[in-house]
Amino acid sequence: MISLSDIPARGGSPFTRSMGLFVLLLLTAPFWLEPIGLYQYLGMEIAIWILFALGFNLLFGYAGLHSFGHGAYLGIGAYAFGLFQQNVTLNLWGGLLAAIAAATLAGAIVGAFVSHRRGIYFALMTIAFGQVFWFAAIKLHSVTGGEDGLLGIPRPNLVVGPLKLDISDNRTLYWFVTIVLLVAVLALWRLVNAPFGRVLQAIRQNETRARFVGYNVWLIKWLTFVVSAGFAGLAGGLFAMAQESAYPDVMSLHQSGLIVMMVLVGGGLVSFWGPVFGVLLYFIARDIIGGLTETWLLWFGLMFVIMVMVRPEGLAGLFHVLRTCLPPGPRKAVGPAAHPGRA
């Protein structure tokens, strides 16, 4: 089995072929989505979930901390955005900052509780905290609007210096989301290819050893949790704008589990781009299989089970193996995993 660290890190410039393809797909999407029978809103939804999934993979794939309650931070971001628009002032940047700040704060508190745990116990604690937030969102009627959530969240104008743009229709909002996503992807790329990202992988492989080498493992885990929650909050703010509402459903265990499924199926454990494949696959499954049969989740679930059984490295791992197997040429073979049996 291969893992993230077996694939040589490129480091340096983020402008690789994969990045080029990714940018190209994002920038052209509004022009081909409708002709091939899909709709504009889907592109935006996918972009937001990619942002969420990539931020989540910092924690899940790179640091090997299996959070099962990450939907909570997306939800908190969405609520914070909505509450800011409705109670403070109608401002795009203010709302997004509030979303990031709220999710970061929640992540900082939860992170302080969970950062000295690892493995399944970490997962269990994140589930418990995720459920607490979800429960609170449902029960605090006066703030969150209960089960219905906050409705009628506006899409404020984009103000950059003297420029003022109306981004209330799906297409212009898509452009805005895309720009935010690209900035976030560049930031995440830098982060995981910086020494910080290497330390994360060291912690994933052997936490005790990383501690003995001299890293403050607790602090690094906590920081990763906080940063990852912050990205989820940003995605949540955008999600509130896209949906024009915020509701507790995205915070449920079900949704938090789905994001784990997406990241794993896509191959977040072996590639930076894995989560992107996973999100695409999920939404394709939802919209295309979902158009054919009501029980698309059954088929997605079955596919997921088979994936975990035969190829737990996910789609990205599959591509990687295909690429190293097909041409017998000079390409460097995959080295043996540093710790077989541990992902």
Add this chain to the structure above:
Amino acid sequence: MIELLPHIVNGLTLGLLFALIALGFTLIVGVMEVINLAHGSLFALGAYFALATIGGDWFASTEFGIWWLGLPIGTRYATALAVGPLLAAASGMAIELCLRPTYGKAPLYGLLLTFGAALVVEEVIRLVWGTGEQNLSVPQAINGAFLMGGLIFSKYKFFAAAFALAAIALVWVFLERTPYGAIIKAGSHDSEMVRALGYDLSKLRLLVFGFGAALAGLAGIILAPIWGLRPHIGLDVVIPAFLIIVIGGVGSFWGAVLAALLVGMSVGITGAYAPAWSMMSMYLLLIAVVGFRARGLLGRKSALEN
């Protein structure tokens, strides 16, 4: 104090029912070191199979069906109590066969695979039994309410609590007083040694998973009349089970029972003061316990910590 009494009784019965759910879960975690997120789905499957056995709408037009529906509900209910867990055990064994490629890898994969299996089971239930809420009928003898000390209690809840108590005792006897129990306990302690002694480890795992699934199915049949039956009950039920295992300590029998009673009591007593928030108390209990004692109340070291 006296006005708290019904809440304490409620909490105790709830705790016993939680213990019944958690028993199979802790058995599987102990022996296989797999967090079986499909446990709730097996719980739901057991109840739905019982529903199909008692109601029998799908074979009602055959001669056998007419004869079957003519039988008193007590007989049909008793049959369902056997059929439901058996079919749940078969489903559980199927999941165990799927789990085999994940052994020896990080425990995360077992968790993920069973999460996927839970999704699949939920969708299958939707497909077969529909999305609406269903009712599992119970015999007249254990239905209704009775008065005690001026307070009204549900007969069925007492039946369920007594049943749970009996099931806990039986599982304890099975684990502690029979050679099979000894092998299972040894398997959870040191599976390599058990294999070296000549026991077929993969058969042991299959049987333990089946046994755990049967307990889940049994719990489903007992609890369905109280909580109602809907396709997503699996995910609703697995969370408390899961919290109880962690609070009690992974793989510990008495830990699970103790934690279940604690959780039941805390839900029952918060129910007295803030009913809307009663389910929240179990999460706070978990955070409090695990925040201070990582392995839970009676836990011991396990491979899941890595």
